[in-house]
Amino acid sequence: MLELRQVGAAYGSSHVLFGIDLSICEGEVVTLMGRNGMGKTSTVNSIMGLLPLTQGEIRFAGDRISGLPPHRIARAGLALVPEGRQVFPNLTVEENLIATAANRGGGTSPWTLKAVYDLFPALAPLARRGAGLLSGGEQQMLAVGRALMTNPRLIIFDEATEGLAPKIRAQIWAALQKIRSHGQSVLVIDKNIRMLSRFADRHVILEKGRVVWSGTSGELDADEGISTRFLSA
Numbered sequence: 726m727l728e729l730r731q732v733g734a735a736y737g738s739s740h741v742l743f744g745i746d747l748s749i750c751e752g753e754v755v756t757l758m759g760r761n762g763m764g765k766t767s768t769v770n771s772i773m774g775l776l777p778l779t780q781g782e783i784r785f786a787g788d789r790i791s792g793l794p795p796h797r798i799a800r801a802g803l804a805l806v807p808e809g810r811q812v813f814p815n816l817t818v819e820e821n822l823i824a825t826a827a828n829r830g831g832g833t834s835p836w837t838l839k840a841v842y843d844l845f846p847a848l849a850p851l852a853r854r855g856a857g858l859l860s861g862g863e864q865q866m867l868a869v870g871r872a873l874m875t876n877p878r879l880i881i882f883d884e885a886t887e888g889l890a891p892k893i894r895a896q897i898w899a900a901l902q903k904i905r906s907h908g909q910s911v912l913v914i915d916k917n918i919r920m921l922s923r924f925a926d927r928h929v930i931l932e933k934g935r936v937v938w939s940g941t942s943g944e945l946d947a948d949e950g951i952s953t954r955f956l957s958a
């Protein structure tokens with residue numbers, strides 16, 4: 726469904742990605758891991774059309790999407806829950822959810838307002854509250870809900886639990902498990918390797934803008950050295 730072939734990218738003259746290969750099949754959950762500054766967010770930005778490619782190509786659902794503007798890529802069925810929970814602060818919770826509503830994936834049981842409130846019961850009583858007045862955890866739930874309301878073919882979570890209190894973090898992980906059980910294809914970036922190995926099918930580890938390891942959760946669990954070599958601080 727998503728395929729990156731030999732993707733390179735740069736911020737101006739500063740090259741940060743060097744020939745990334747990555748693929749995600751329908752219904753698969755794949756993680757992108759690596760220490761700080763290794764290129765995870767840059768890879769996501771390349772997929773979403775926010776960072777131009779210097780080499781390679783990105784295909785999604787059979788079509789080439791690299792080179793398209795971000796709104797066209799989103800319309801093709803890709804949704805991003807970015808780092809730092811971006812919601813419209815001047816709209817209410819419900820307006821935020823409705824603002825993005827669509828059925829881009831064309832699924833038969835699309836996400837609706839009710840389904841999002843069932844997923845995050847804490848949001849329902851806040852429906853008419855301005856999103857800018859929510860706590861960090863509530864804003865993150867809303868950011869996930871907004872992405873789901875587009876009914877994407879593939880949803881990308883970039884550090885969705887970063888900086889949240891443990892209780893809220895657990896709620897977001899529980900929601901991600903439910904989203905996954907809907908058969909949703911997911912690309913997830915997070916530092917919690919234990920949660921990721923339980924949650925995902927496959928993993929891709931980046932180091933200095935290159936893929937240095939990829940494999941299944943079983944392979945990751947079987948070799949503790951991988952985590953020490955590529956992930957620990």
Ligand SMILES: Nc1ncnc2c1ncn2[C@@H]1O[C@H](COP(=O)(O)OP(=O)(O)OP(=O)(O)O)[C@@H](O)[C@H]1O
Pocket residue numbers: 736739741759760761762763764765766767768
């Ligand atoms: N806007 C930017 N301009 C110039 N260089 C950037 C920019 N954003 C990121 N970089 C550089 O690109 C490289 C990869 O950064 P990136 O944010 O993709 O890493 P990351 O793996 O997502 O890290 P983190 O976990 O800290 O978010 C780093 O060397 C970083 O300094």
